[in-house]
Amino acid sequence: xxxxxxxxxxxxxxxxxxxxxxxxxxxxxxxxxxxxxxxxxxxxxxxxxxxxxxxxxxxxxxxxxxxxxxxxxxxxxxxxxxxxxxxxxxxxxxxxxxxxxxxxxxxxxxxxxxxxxxxxxxxxxxxxxxxxxxxxxxxxxxxxxxxxxxxxxxxxxxxxxxxxxxxxxxxxxxxxxxxxxxxxxxxxxxxxxxxxxxxxxxxxxxxxxxxxxxxxxxxxxxxxxxxxxxxxxxxxxxxxxxxxxxxxxxxxxxxxx
Amino acid sequence: xxxxxxxxxxxxxxxxxxxxxxxxxxxxxxxxxxxxxxxxxxxxxxxxxxxxxxxxxxxxxxxxxxxxxxxxxxxxxxxxxxxxxxxxxxxxxxxxxxxxxxxxxxxxxxxxxxxxxxxxxxxxxx
Numbered sequence: 001x002x003x004x005x006x007x008x009x010x011x012x013x014x015x016x017x018x019x020x021x022x023x024x025x026x027x028x029x030x031x032x033x034x035x036x037x038x039x040x041x042x043x044x045x046x047x048x049x050x051x052x053x054x055x056x057x058x059x060x061x062x063x064x065x066x067x068x069x070x071x072x073x074x075x076x077x078x079x080x081x082x083x084x085x086x087x088x089x090x091x092x093x094x095x096x097x098x099x100x101x102x103x104x105x106x107x108x109x110x111x112x113x114x115x116x117x118x119x120x121x122x123x124x125x126x127x128x129x130x131x132x133x134x135x136x137x138x139x140x141x142x143x144x145x146x147x148x149x150x151x152x153x154x155x156x157x158x159x160x161x162x163x164x165x166x167x168x169x170x171x172x173x174x175x176x177x178x179x180x181x182x183x184x185x186x187x188x189x190x191x192x193x194x195x196x197x198x199x200x201x202x203x204x205x206x207x208x209x210x211x212x213x214x215x216x217x218x219x220x221x222x223x224x225x226x227x228x229x230x231x232x233x234x235x236x237x238x239x240x241x242x243x244x245x246x247x248x249x250x251x252x253x254x255x256x257x
Numbered sequence: 258x259x260x261x262x263x264x265x266x267x268x269x270x271x272x273x274x275x276x277x278x279x280x281x282x283x284x285x286x287x288x289x290x291x292x293x294x295x296x297x298x299x300x301x302x303x304x305x306x307x308x309x310x311x312x313x314x315x316x317x318x319x320x321x322x323x324x325x326x327x328x329x330x331x332x333x334x335x336x337x338x339x340x341x342x343x344x345x346x347x348x349x350x351x352x353x354x355x356x357x358x359x360x361x362x363x364x365x366x367x368x369x370x371x372x373x374x375x376x377x378x379x380x381x382x383x
Contacts, residue, residue: 139328147325148375180382182345185375203328 049123049142050197051224051252052211053234054116056094058218061114066210066219067091070195073209075186077169077176086167088195089118089210094257097243116218118210119144119165119195120243120251127157127166136192142224142252143197153190162247166194224252291361299351303332303340317344317372349378 070076070089077086091114095103103111125144128136135150136157158166172189180186184200187193198208206212211219222231234240240254273280302309304316320342323329332340332347341347352358355378363370 137326141328145325149321149325180377182349182377182379182382185345186377188371188374199328203330 047225048140049224049252050121050202051142051222051231051254052118052121052197052208053220053231053238053240053254053256055218055220055238055256056113056115057256058216059116060216063215064091065213065215066116069209069213070198072178073181074184074196075173075177075180076193077171077173077186078178079171079176084170086169086173086193088167088193089116091115092117098241098255098257100244100246101241115255117163117165117243118253119197120163120249120253121195121197123250123252124248126160126162126247126249130156130160132156139199141202143199143202145196145199146193148185148187148191148193151191153192155192157192162244162249163251166192168192291365293358293362297351298353301338302351303334303338303347305335308335317348320344344372345376345378353378353380355380 067089071078071087074088076088079085093111094101094113094115095111097115097117121142121144123138123142125136125138128138128144131137132154133150133152135147135152136144137147138144153168155168158168169187169189169191173187174180177186198206198210201208207221208219211221220231220234222229224231224235226232234256235254238256240256242251242254245251304312309316320332321344324342330342332342334340349355355373359370359372362368
């Protein structure tokens with residue numbers, strides 16, 4: 001009697017151990033899959049996913065045509081105090097745009113070359129996750145959009161964005177706008193704003209302002225999910241980098257350096 | 258008998274007092290609805306005047322969410338015509354003067370909107 005009980009016990013515990021091991025093995029593979037997915041450079045699948053390639057070899061250091069075109073079309077205010085700065089597209093030093101890029105023996109000029117930056121329109125954006133009101137959200141076409149109507153100015157998104165792509169209106173922006181374009185709204189005090197990939201133009205089959213105005217044709221805009229698009233051909237043939245890919249945000253803006 | 262007269266007289270006075278605003282309404286120019294400037298450059302509004310008078314706020318609210326959140330920018334009116342869903346473009350293109358068209362009535366009705374904190378008309382820019 002005693003021996004039989006012992007036998008049963010051993011049988012059952014053996015089965016239990018097997019089942020546990022199986023579950024563990026399944027779990028670890030899913031975790032591994034998720035970890036590799038977050039580092040994957042391919043864009044998620046859908047019909048359209050808008051993206052941009054910036055060819056920094058063609059971008060002259062002193063040209064600001066794209067910045068001016070964007071900021072005047074979107075009524076972006078220009079404050080004198082850098083603490084109040086509002087920006088959608090701007091230039092920053094290469095070593096700041098790509099802080100982890102190896103440039104140990106690069107010349108000072110190369111390290112400090114002004115690099116064009118804008119919202120990366122991430123496939124997995126941290127800003128939309130932290131927004132408590134849903135004022136910023138991902139569109140099905142990959143554009144990370146702001147709904148200014150719903151922004152309460154909590155600035156969680158600014159803390160969440162690893163690229164500093166978002167600006168806050170500390171002051172009433174209207175007096176700081178050179179000439180207001182009534183075809184696009186201004187913002188009010190206490191609202192966050194950022195580049196919207198010219199969603200209002202893209203929906204009308206027009207290119208973003210920056211892409212259209214660039215005299216050097218350094219910016220390429222297109223559908224990342226269409227293998228025949230010009231942007232995909234460029235990405236296929238050139239070596240490109242993204243900002244902070246290790247964070248797993250999967251930016252839709254690529255750079256040729 | 259005397260009491261009955263007093264009661265009915267009191268009731269009559271009470272009713273007159275309660276309905277006084279309705280009696281006086283037509284005589285007080287401040288309580289009349291403002292004469293709106295309905296000068297437009299367009300031939301026809303997106304919906305009928307009666308519908309717009311009653312429902313423009315719901316229409317604008319729906320337009321806002323359709324455009325910003327769903328990327329749906331085309332309004333098909335009840336008689337099949339198509340318009341861009343846009344306050345700044347569609348509405349203000351015809352009703353150019355926001356002070357006279359929007360604000361007068363909103364002021365009378367004590368409606369506080371915040372459309373114009375951000376949206377701006379070309380008339381104001383000039």
